[in-house]
Amino acid sequence: MSVTQQDLANDLNPRSFISTLSVFDWVWAALLVVGTMYAYQQYAVHMDAYEVGILFGTGIALIGLGWGWKATRVFMLIAGLLSLIAISQYGGDLGQADQRFLLKFLISSQSATMWMSALFIMATVTYFIHLFSGNEFIGKVATSMVWSATTMGTIGLLVRWRESYLISYDYGHIPVSNLYEVFILFAIITALIYLFYEMKFKTRNLGAFALLVISASVAFLLWYHFEKDASKIQPLVPALQSYWMKIHVPANFVGYGSFGLAAMIGIAYLIKDRAVTNNSQSAIMARLPSLEVMDDVMHKAIALGFAFFTIATVLGAMWAAEAWGGYWSWDPKETWALIVWLNYAAWLHMRLTKGWRGKPLAWWAIIGLFVTTFAFLGVNMFLSGLHSYGEL
């Protein structure tokens, strides 16, 4: 190893994070600052103080995301750029969606969402081929498909946001207001969390499993779209017209996405665990990450989910305090959020204080996903309450 004296000295100089940033990092920050300022200057008149806070908070968060996880910058740049192109193609006229080639086939919100769906499903298949064949190149293709799908999904949501305003000014709202929209959000966020772990733990062979839960949500999305005609942009009921929605819903979906991912890793864990006890010599099994790694990633996913779910629930309570007159009403949705939360709190305690590892926790993570799914979907479908917005 050839190390200069200078390197060695630098090595020991406790350097601040800021000084490790490259020129490109600063360009990135400058870009976001300019973008945020532009948005502020254009739209400040339509925003209340909280929304301005959210705008700047988002700008800062995106700078941080780009600094901390460099790969996301490419994703954010492409998604942002294509969305801006779509918006400019629309001009002020929603009818352009059928006129302009780019919009019609690629980046109107409908088309982008369809691309996202197709790419996620293709990525799932490709990850399986990768897992079965062990071919690294195929694995890389799968990863880039997930990135592309995530990009298309993000474009889908961003452009949809604009489209809602094109329908009519008073229709306009951030597209996280109904099941159709949040399913796209779920797919994107889960994919991003997975990509992060893939990068960090070099676990491309988990992709097949992780993408299963995303494909399931895509399947639901497509069913919802084609059977229920759910993709139409609807105006917001009064109860949803609040800046809280902008932060409560995304925080929730970081939670749901992480829990979904943890359950998928749980499945992979159990399969591998079985192979190990049966002394299987299967190459496929050998390709899956070691039990320790999966156990670890599962724990990390649940911890991340738990932290964000806690934030989301608290934000939900604060919103409820403002909209319904009480931060806690034992409304079914709230109550099920509590159940989900208690469930994962118990999971974490078993691991940390009782030293549980592996199999039981993997099972529990899978069961946890059912509980979470019920809290997310089942409550809206089967139980009545304030969240069904029946009254106002």
Added chain:
Amino acid sequence: MSNKQTHRKVWLEFLGSMNLAITILVALSIASIIGTVLQQNQPYTNYIIKFGPFWHEIFRALDLYDVYGSVWFLVLLGFLVLTTSVCIYRNAPVMLKDMKHFRLNVQEKSLRVLHNFNQWTLSEPTDQTEQRVDQILSSRGYKLRRKQDGENIVLAAMKGGMNRMGYILTHTGIIVICIGGLIDGNLPLSVKEWTGKLKVETRDIAAKDVPQISRLKPSDSASFRGSVTIPEGSGSNLVFLNVRDGYLIQELPFAVELKDFRIEHYQSGQPKSFESDLIIHDDQLEEPLKKTIAVNHPLVYRGYNIYQASFADGGSVLQIAARPLFNKNQKSLPLEGKVNSVKQLETINGMLSIELNDFKLFNIFPAEKNDPSGKKFKNFGPSFTFKVRDEDGQAREYVNYMSPVMQEGRYFYLSGMRRSNADQFKYLHIPADSEGSMERFFKFHAMLNDTQRVRQTAEQSVDIALKASKLPDASMRDEIIASMVRLVGLFNQGGYIAIDKDIRDKVPADRQVKVAEAYLKILQNMLQGLYLNLLNSEGVDISKGISPEDNRFFEDAVNGLAGLGAYGTPFYLQLTSFEHRQASGLQITRSPGKNIVYFGCLILIIGIFMMFYIAHQRLWIILKPADNGTEVLLGGAGNRNQRDFAQQFEKLVNLFNRHLP
């Protein structure tokens, strides 16, 4: 140790045990699930219908209708607070100590058995090495302590002690949240109820008649959550607190007046906003406070939060024409009534009371699939809801629309009827005539009830048939006419169902189908005859046949007439005009515990992140003077993720490799 102390210890151990904690978490989850599956705080009669009296009693005794307000649920929450407190009580001192304590008393033996261990032998003096190690570890954020142990130097390093603080913050947060929740909960109310100072009112009486025992003064309650419906132009200085199957009255130290209530709609027809213009009257105010509230935009006044929660009719004045049914006389009777009032009407069925229950200015429904306007939603216009109760107390509920509604290209006046709340409305469709009114339909109906006229029509058609010698025997003329009249009567009183029943009762089974066919033909003939009469009397020229529109009207009218028998009232109430008055449903709350809860949430979240993302790591270095140099022993341990720590340790070893000579 004394006996008492051991007792205490055992108790603390039990209360602070993880097993108890997990048990409580699971129990709370299950209880919560019950509360969401079983709809809470419904009127008891609903439960009796659903579960039967036996299970109803059991469920009621177990407080399953109000799980979250029940004593046992509160006890569970209490236990959660208790175990968490005991847990903190037992662990916090240890952890605080752990945060500060560097554990310098480490033995070489124990260091060597650590998972993460490495050693070097250097050819420089111990003090130089110590300096290097100090520098290396400081650069990575470790804090160091040193001890001379005989010849050896022991260094203990530590980082991430805040992880332990995270534990304390998280669990304290839970306790703080529960305390805040308790302050805002209904425990004080329950206590007053148990001690007999308060009684839940279950009668449906005016607020001013509710006795003192069911009323709370402003100073009586630190926190509450009540609701009140205020009509436009009036005010209220109290709210109702729903308690199980009854309510309490909470008085306010000020009065809220509703000046105006507005609903705005999107172009699609869905509601866009609900707003109330309020005026607060308070002796403490120089002049009344005016403020508009909307959903998501409450008013906070003197610690009271006033929310837009719902809306209702505030006593709109309705002008109604009561059209008599089953009567050849069509003269309608004018009625005037306020929503929420009761009218008496003397009818052929005896004295009926009409309870005017609601008025709606808009009725937005999903549009038909191929609605020509292409809209997804459609406004059916004003409607009013009423109940008709007979002398025995039996009631049916009706909803009548003021204007005709387009369905399948034609206009109909809709009137829905149901026997109980649990049923869906069944709709009577009254076709609108070319003027858009109900006149022609009701004229037609009156003709059916004009026996004279029906007989004449029957005679005419029989005579024509006789002349054309389609009928074999003139002697049967009267009999045939009588049965034709009877058939129309049956239809008029009970529609096709009545005729069907008549056939089943009187005709042998093998001939029923044939007879039914014949009857229907005769009936059709009769109705057509009457309808032609009607058109004639209206001056419609039918010499060139009946126009397709009039033909359609006939078919629609016959369908409508067939439904009148089952409609259940001897009159039809037609809304002719109205004066709309709305009421706003306000929720008024006081929750002094709110900020405590938010504070608890804040430290909970901070604590969770500290616990998850700061790892408490310890390193120990023993520097042993060896011949001509130093032996370095490095061992480490982390309290969180062992894999992560092992990786970090490896990096550290690499760093040592680079910087130790």
